[in-house]
Amino acid sequence: xxxxxxxxxxxxxxxxxxxxxxxxxxxxxxxxxxxxxxxxxxxxxxxxxxxxxxxxxxxxxxxxxxxxxxxxxxxxxxxxxxxxxxxxxxxxxxxxxxxxxxxxxxxxxxxxxxxxxxxxxxxxxxxxxxxxxxxxxxxxxxxxxxxxxxxxxxxxxxxxxxxxxxxxxxxxxxxxxxxxxxxxxxxxxxxxxxxxxxxxxxxxxxxxxxxxxxxxxxxxxxxxxxxxxxxxxxxxxxxxxxxxxxxxxxxxxxxxxxxxxxxxxxxxxxxxxxxxxxxxxxxxxxxxxxxxxxxxxxxxxxxxxxxxxxxxxxxxxxxxx
Amino acid sequence: xxxxxxxxxxxxxxxxxxxxxxxxxxxxxxxxxxxxxxxxxxxxxxxxxxxxxxxxxxxxxxxxxxxxxxxxxxxxxxxxxxxxxxxxxxxxxxxxxxxxxxxxxxxxxxxxxxxxxxxxxxxxxxxxxxxxxxxxxxxxxxxxxxxxxxxxxxxxxxxxxxxxxxxxxxxxxxxxxxxxxxxxxxxxxxxxxxxxxxxxxxxxxxxxxxxxxxxxxxxxxxxxxxxxxxxxxxxxxxxxx
Amino acid sequence: xxxxxxxxxxxxxxxxxxxxxxxxxxxxxxxxxxxxxxxxxxxxxxxxxxxxxxxxxxxxxxxxxxxxxxxxxxxxxxxxxxxxxxxxxxxxxxxxxxxxxxxxxxxxxxxxxxxxxxxxxxxxxxxxxxxxxxxxxxxxxxxxxxxxxxxxxxxxxxxxxxxxxxxxxxxxxxxxxxxxxxxxxxxxxxxxxxxxxxxxxxxxxxxxxxxxxxxxxxxxxxxxxxxxxxxxxxxxxxxxxxxxxxxxxxxxxxxxxxxxxxxxxxxxxxxxxxxxxxxxxxxxxxxxxxxxxxxxxxxxxxxxxxxxxxxxxxxxxxxxxxxxxxxxxxxxxxxxxxxxxxxxxxxxxxxxxxxxxxxxxxxxxxxxxxx
Numbered sequence: 001x002x003x004x005x006x007x008x009x010x011x012x013x014x015x016x017x018x019x020x021x022x023x024x025x026x027x028x029x030x031x032x033x034x035x036x037x038x039x040x041x042x043x044x045x046x047x048x049x050x051x052x053x054x055x056x057x058x059x060x061x062x063x064x065x066x067x068x069x070x071x072x073x074x075x076x077x078x079x080x081x082x083x084x085x086x087x088x089x090x091x092x093x094x095x096x097x098x099x100x101x102x103x104x105x106x107x108x109x110x111x112x113x114x115x116x117x118x119x120x121x122x123x124x125x126x127x128x129x130x131x132x133x134x135x136x137x138x139x140x141x142x143x144x145x146x147x148x149x150x151x152x153x154x155x156x157x158x159x160x161x162x163x164x165x166x167x168x169x170x171x172x173x174x175x176x177x178x179x180x181x182x183x184x185x186x187x188x189x190x191x192x193x194x195x196x197x198x199x200x201x202x203x204x205x206x207x208x209x210x211x212x213x214x215x216x217x218x219x220x221x222x223x224x225x226x227x228x229x230x231x232x233x234x235x236x237x238x239x240x241x242x243x244x245x246x247x248x249x250x251x252x253x254x255x256x257x258x259x260x261x262x263x264x265x266x267x268x269x270x271x272x273x274x275x276x277x278x279x280x281x282x283x284x285x286x287x288x289x290x291x292x293x294x295x296x297x298x299x300x301x302x303x304x305x306x307x308x309x310x311x312x313x314x315x316x317x318x319x320x321x
Numbered sequence: 322x323x324x325x326x327x328x329x330x331x332x333x334x335x336x337x338x339x340x341x342x343x344x345x346x347x348x349x350x351x352x353x354x355x356x357x358x359x360x361x362x363x364x365x366x367x368x369x370x371x372x373x374x375x376x377x378x379x380x381x382x383x384x385x386x387x388x389x390x391x392x393x394x395x396x397x398x399x400x401x402x403x404x405x406x407x408x409x410x411x412x413x414x415x416x417x418x419x420x421x422x423x424x425x426x427x428x429x430x431x432x433x434x435x436x437x438x439x440x441x442x443x444x445x446x447x448x449x450x451x452x453x454x455x456x457x458x459x460x461x462x463x464x465x466x467x468x469x470x471x472x473x474x475x476x477x478x479x480x481x482x483x484x485x486x487x488x489x490x491x492x493x494x495x496x497x498x499x500x501x502x503x504x505x506x507x508x509x510x511x512x513x514x515x516x517x518x519x520x521x522x523x524x525x526x527x528x529x530x531x532x533x534x535x536x537x538x539x540x541x542x543x544x545x546x547x548x549x550x551x552x553x554x555x556x557x558x559x560x561x562x
Numbered sequence: 563x564x565x566x567x568x569x570x571x572x573x574x575x576x577x578x579x580x581x582x583x584x585x586x587x588x589x590x591x592x593x594x595x596x597x598x599x600x601x602x603x604x605x606x607x608x609x610x611x612x613x614x615x616x617x618x619x620x621x622x623x624x625x626x627x628x629x630x631x632x633x634x635x636x637x638x639x640x641x642x643x644x645x646x647x648x649x650x651x652x653x654x655x656x657x658x659x660x661x662x663x664x665x666x667x668x669x670x671x672x673x674x675x676x677x678x679x680x681x682x683x684x685x686x687x688x689x690x691x692x693x694x695x696x697x698x699x700x701x702x703x704x705x706x707x708x709x710x711x712x713x714x715x716x717x718x719x720x721x722x723x724x725x726x727x728x729x730x731x732x733x734x735x736x737x738x739x740x741x742x743x744x745x746x747x748x749x750x751x752x753x754x755x756x757x758x759x760x761x762x763x764x765x766x767x768x769x770x771x772x773x774x775x776x777x778x779x780x781x782x783x784x785x786x787x788x789x790x791x792x793x794x795x796x797x798x799x800x801x802x803x804x805x806x807x808x809x810x811x812x813x814x815x816x817x818x819x820x821x822x823x824x825x826x827x828x829x830x831x832x833x834x835x836x837x838x839x840x841x842x843x844x845x846x847x848x849x850x851x852x853x854x855x856x857x858x859x860x861x862x863x864x865x866x867x868x869x870x871x872x873x874x875x876x877x878x879x880x881x882x883x884x885x886x887x888x889x890x891x892x893x894x895x896x897x898x899x900x901x902x903x904x905x906x907x908x909x910x911x912x913x914x915x916x917x918x919x920x921x922x923x924x925x926x927x928x929x930x931x932x933x
Contacts, residue, residue: 015329043388046514049388050524050525050526051510051519051522051525051527052358052526052527053525054361054523055356055357055523056356056527057355057356061359074521075513076510076513076515077510077511077512077513077517078510078511081427081432081511081513083431084427084431084432085433085513088432090431090432090433092515108370227560305526374564409921440603461649461652463645463649464649464650464651464652466614466645466649466651467645467649467650468651468662469614469638470612470614470639470643470645470722471638471639471642471643471662471663471666471712471713472635472637472639472640472641472663472666473662473666474635474666477666481651482651485653486651486652486653492836496660509784559653
């Protein structure tokens with residue numbers, strides 16, 4: 001009986017001690033970031049990064065070196081939850097992907113990569129040359145669409161699907177109609193093309209946009225979207241199982257063409273990948289869209305506005321001041 | 322008895338901690354490249370270990386505080402039927418993968434330490450609850466009948482007969498829960514709660530084995546240490562040292 | 563005194579009442595054995611006396627008080643309880659087990675320790691050796707003794723015993739029964755004893771209550787049960803060899819032959835012993851020392867083998883076919899059969915030779931009974 005009493009006392013004491021230590025130790029850094037935010041004077045520049053970015057030499061260390069600043073603290077977490085961490089004010093700055101729908105939904109803003117640090121990933125329709133030769137008008141159909149796809153638009157489209165639960169097809173239709181990109185519908189009189197895509201939201205939306213636009217222009221379109229990763233979509237295209245899909249310049253350069261060095265300028269990247277892919281693989285890269293699905297550095301919109309931060313350089317100045 | 326005690330309480334834990342220190346020193350000295358070296362510093366390993374320790378201790382203690390009384394309650398004759406229902410519900414809940422629990426509570430509770438604690442707590446409940454319930458249920462009917470027939474109050478029957486007899490099984494549940502907890506806590510890094518998982522996950526995402534091995538070894542040592550200490554506590558309290 | 567008045571107990575999950583309109587009275591200092599086949603309601607009846615079960619109707623009085631008005635904890639603390647399969651607490655030491663009720667009654671520690679030692683002595687478990695042992699370290703018989711000691715710890719006037727000697731071998735069982743009867747002779751508790759073994763009932767009971775399907779079939783002394791069973795059920799329960807069963811009822815001391823004619827002192831010369839043996843009707847001579855303790859026996863063969871040894875004490879052989887004066891004739895019979903001898907030596911306390919009983923004596927008894 002005495003033993004049991006001791007057990008109870010020990011357990012209570014233990015709980016007390018570790019409760020205090022635990023909450024003190026675990027909770028403090030969050031509070032630091034959280035409290036200071038209320039006056040939009042950020043004292044602790046805490047950065048949310050994923051495990052890879054935090055340690056890769058060409059990741060955070062290089063970013064800080066390039067822009068000449070240093071975050072006060074780095075919180076490491078899964079890439080999918082950095083948006084939430086930023087929204088919940090657990091951090092002041094976070095990394096993410098530039099076109100993620102949550103950026104719009106959570107009122108976050110991308111900071112401009114003014115020193116062109118991150119590799120560029122502009123998407124462009126990649127079409128088999130055979131098809132392009134047969135139907136050169138595809139370029140005229142897709143060019144105006146690509147032109148309209150800037151980062152904010154893509155964020156909004158992704159948000160409609162990921163956050164609001166729309167179907168990719170509905171979002172695509174809405175986008176085309178809102179921008180008046182569908183002319184008079186033409187009877188299905190032209191040949192058949194197969195449209196593919198990788199299997200994530202943005203790709204599915206791009207695929208649907210393409211399908212709708214081509215159908216509208218009188219093509220018979222086979223929907224072969226949602227093909228898994230880059231490897232799958234790319235080999236499907238090279239084998240002629242699909243006729244086109246949207247690929248990112250950075251991915252084309254690094255993955256498909258197997259180059260080691262990333263390119264950080266959009267035009268340069270596009271020109272290089274276009275030339276090489278046509279020459280080697282008979283694939284035509286149509287003009288790219290302005291949005292850039294690369295790593296991004298984000299802040300909460302209110303903070304960025306209050307502090308007048310638009311680019312990563314502004315952020316560096318702010319942190320260094 | 323004396324030397325046994327000495328070994329159990331001091332020598333073996335000291336050896337384990339020694340191993341952990343050796344692992345740490347080895348990997349800090351041989352991080353296997355600058356990328357891994359960013360995480361394999363004494364300060365970083367210490368922080369991760371401390372975070373991990375706190376995650377496990379706080380969640381386990383809270384789970385014990387909740388599950389043992391609950392287990393006792395549902396083992397009372399008037400609650401036994403409800404008890405079986407509760408047990409089954411938690412049994413089913415337990416089949417949800419721990420990562421899914423983290424994700425689920427993240428949307429409700431937000432990121433970080435508290436969510437991780439809560440998820441780990443949920444995860445430790447069942448083994449402790451189930452064993453408390455089973456332990457008390459398995460107390461020989463004869464002993465309880467005898468105690469009752471001799472005029473023991475229900476409270477005394479619980480305290481002097483049922484709990485001491487159920488104790489080894491309850492303790493086994495706690496040990497299981499804590500050891501599982503040490504493993505599950507490596508997932509906490511996904512929601513920014515730190516811990517040794519930070520080494521492991523980083524190691525996986527940048528392909529640095531030294532990080533993975535260091536994190537895995539340290540958490541394994543921690544699991545063994547916890548299991549051993551709980552075993553010692555158990556032995557000390559039953560007097561079978 | 564325990565009195566049951568028209569007591570009925572019905573279990574919802576059972577057909578028919580477990581105990582059906584039962585009325586009986588158990589006098590102070592009496593051993594009342596409830597006997598019957600399993601499911602006859604004997605255990606339920608007993609459990610109603612300490613309120614482990616509540617009757618659906620009827621009243622039970624203990625010491626004149628209606629127990630439904632008494633706090634059940636208080637009631638139980640004053641009723642010793644020995645359970646089937648003992649029900650010792652496996653995690654506690656023997657001393658702690660025995661001390662259960664005194665602790666519940668919050669006796670001072672000194673008094674508890676004293677009482678525990680006393681009880682352990684009484685049931686033949688030296689406290690120095692057994693105090694700190696756990697039940698698992700004990701033999702079945704020893705555990706049963708602890709169970710009895712535990713029930714008597716606070717010296718309750720009433721004991722309820724639910725097959726207390728059920729889980730041991732027959733020889734240990736007989737010994738425990740005898741010891742218990744010896745203790746009871748001194749303590750004079752009021753005892754309700756449940757068993758399914760009619761032999762045990764006949765041996766232990768002052769009164770036997772034969773139960774069947776919740777009803778009392780016969781409630782009378784063992785002798786009466788044997789000599790005039792109330793109906794066919796009772797006579798079947800008692801069995802065909804009723805006369806042999808009566809051997810349970812007769813104590814060794816009441817029929818023994820003092821055997822003076824065949825006893826010699828250890829210091830008598832061998833030649834004299836030879837004469838005694840020749841005259842002895844059991845073919846041997848018993849040898850006792852100055853204070854009357856039995857040393858052994860001498861046969862003619864022993865004398866022939868041991869040439870030149872002068873006195874009886876030096877050539878006598880120890881014998882094992884002995885029983886206590888408190889043993890029943892049935893015990894005496896088992897010992898004879900066990901050792902293949904036609905007699906047993908009966909010993910009173912301190913190994914003092916009290917007399918002998920022969921197989922012939924038992925045959926006489928059984929014959930006269932049958933006649």
